[in-house]
Amino acid sequence: MGNKMNNIIYFDNAATSFPKPPSVTQAVVEYMTEYGANPGRSGHKLSVRAGETVFRTRKKLAEFFGVKNPMRVIFGSNATDSLNLAIKGVLKQGDHVITSSMEHNSTIRPLKKMEENGIISLTILKGDEKGKISVHEIDDAILKNTAVVVVNHMSNVSGTVQPINEIGERCRFKGIMLIVDCAQSAGIIPIDMNRDNIDIIAFAGHKGLYGPTGTGGMVISDSFEFSRIKSLKEGGTGSLSDREYQPDFLPDKFESGTLNVAGIAGLGAGIDFINIYNDGITGIIKHKKELQDYFLTSAKNINGIKFYYSDEGPGVVSFTIDGMSVSEITTELSEKYCIMSRQGLHCAPLAHKRIGTFPEGTVRFGFSIFNTKEQIDKTVKALKEM
């Protein structure tokens, strides 16, 4: 990973993965140095090549999420951007929405804003002690005007995984739309939108998919009537330029302005990297689970340590240590030991209320496939010294 990484232990991969695979950097540099043109805007060779790069990544993402039509992949700047588009794009005056206590603020805040503005009503399901919700809870919460269930596939605080397959089946049966936040799960848990009856997902390209920051998007399932989604912004698309109105076909309806081609090129390489990694996503899950188990076993004797994690969503482990504040722990880890982790509420206050760690929050380690057991040994030694 280059000499600059030698002394750094980076466990903040749930915020954004680092380092990126060399092939990702290479794809970004290739675009920046060889063909850095605007895709879909001009007919010249470089613009065409940029357009091909964007299309290739679109296609890879569609395959990755089990969608046949690549045009149903809508690029945005991150998961938040796409959650806003999905949520605000589909909800109408008078709709009722069901969500969970494990949501990130990227979901809760747009919903709360719409509730505050009197557009929607909202039910937030508590779930079990790890925030995992059940189909029965959903059944009990369904009202006549329930239009959408929005759920976080994998918690960025505790790794809690929601049973999206069962939720999808129930939503389909009841005629309720399902939006899934895959910011943490993409690249860690296999997702098949058709199999799981998911209408829309939002993903981050820069976490488990190993793409650059500034990448993410929304994917609309093959069967979902996309005219039900309003665009939140309009502008230049390079298509139908003679018209004063936004094109109503995909992806242009939702992609105004120049795309982050450098990032999208990198994201395409990130997906390739996952696909060719030892056994693909299965190998990634295995590696993360091994690291998680190793950390839990090695650190369990630290006085006053308490863990929050899930075996279903491996790689995200939160913890607290009695007698030390979470910011004391992460500051000392960073300053003294060069170990990068995150403290606090991780933009998910309701999740901390649910698992009992509000308002202080937790220290969070998010492992990537570049982390090793040796790094965990060093970290546990540091925690013991502290």
Ligand SMILES: Cc1ncc(COP(=O)(O)O)c(C=O)c1O
């Ligand atoms: C579960 C979840 N949803 C949404 C987000 C927002 O992702 P982004 O920073 O790409 O907008 C995050 C980021 O940490 C997350 O963990």
